[in-house]
Amino acid sequence: MPEAAPAPTRAAIGAGEFDRDTAVTRREPGVYDIDLSAGWTIINAVNGGYLLAVLGRALADALPHPDPFTISAHYLTASQPGPAVIRTETVRTGRTLSTGQASLFQYDDQDREVERIRVLASYGDLATLPEDVRTTATPPAIPPAEQCFGPDDSPAPIPGSSAITDRLKLKLDPATLGWALGAPSGKGEMRAWFGLADGRDADPLSLLLAVDALPPTAFEIGLKGWVPTVELTVHVRHRPAPGPLRVSITTRNLAGGFLEEDAEVWDSADRLVAQSRQLARVRLG
Template identity: 65%
Template sequence: MTQATIGSSEFDRDTRVRLRTDGVFDADLPEGWSVGAGLNGGYLLALLGRALGEALERPDPFTITAHYLSGTTPGPAVIRTDVAARRHSTATGSARLLQPDADGNEVERVRVLGTCGDLSALPADVHTTAKPPEIPPWEHCVGAEHSPHDAERMPPIVHRLRLRLDPATLGWAIGEPSGKGEMRAWFALPDGRDHDPLSLLLAVDGLPSVAFELGIDAWVPTVELTAHVRARPAPGPVRVALTTRNVAGGYLEEDAEVWDSEDRLVAQSRQLAKIKPKPSHFRSQ
């Protein structure tokens, strides 16, 4: 496989934004990032993270929180940003993703608030009790290519990611969920592009939901997602570990940790997701 460089890959193309006027960007959202009834929340977070970073003139998202207000669909979109504060090393602002309705009125889909800076300028000291997840080697994990389902029956986003799931968290796929509320996987991009801070925003929401390993066969759209990017990742696939401890009132929380090839914790997130019946075209899969 040819190694795609950062800036030339499918992910970069599909998260590209075009400056229309001061603080306002245009974007074209392709169908390939769809899952369920709309576009993946991690993809949208990366798209908005790119626009916000450009508006703030800071390269990396340090912390970003998104509220998903309505389903985002493929097609044209506009991103309107607002700068709240500029400091010596960081800047904070908000961004809104809007799409036209049938009458041409702008409908807000996602709103984010974030702080951006330069991760390469941070000190290198690390003091942590966190440990990398125990995941079998890449070749001993399970990818979409091992699925018994035809490719056309899979959500389009499956073909935009290169996932290898830990078999210990894959019981749901054979009707034997563990009930532990855990999901672990290796995560890479199919064209070989190495990860950067923006693709880590995709990684925190790129795995199947932990709800599946709890035996919940449902669609689990994100309501709110907060991500912290801690460092620029080393080259190679990252390992993503998801957990949940509480499902109540039709909602669950999902905590994510992302570890790079040098065993560094490079991103963390928590999201609140709603448990909903699967769209009809996902049933029987």
């Protein structure tokens, strides 16, 4: 009788590809160095959720509390793979919450320092929160993962870099995939099962990536091309249970070349673990 195939190895939290590529090196108090990985690019840009996780990791080191409760980012200029420096500042520390700000800088072709992204965040300890939940929110209705589709199932590749898709385990709800078949629904919805390709379970920092890792809802509205984030705010509500996440994103209003995306992230225990809203620019015509 042939031996059973060995179970796939799962990366542990702290030892996965996401941890390696978001790791920062403290140069001195409040100053961190990082080499932004090209593995988290889509089309021609470094993914905004990856960037937010990078700054979130620096703030977790700089502040006395471990977990982001709320973090708001303004994306000022497009980041490129390669060296960057992060500068943090502690704004306030308290017993249950601490607040800090951070900016990421790179150098342009004239060797001038350029600010790429600036964030303001409040951190606490998710492990200390009470278990009481009173909510009208319900998990998104997504078919089982085996009935959903990933990037490898797309009939046409995304132009430019799609390196981030190799870092993720995405399975999109067929009801939100009309854009891939040339027949967008017009509803501005995107839903998917989400995980990291190396099997690493989610933690609060990877939730900052999850809210910005799906294809843009603009695709289901009938638009194409890059949808750059202008501002992104994430609320982390709970430390996620092991297992895949479900992500639901909706857009209700596109006006003046800008749209909002509201995201919810649910864990395997049916808990709402993160929420976000972002403002993004779209290219019309």
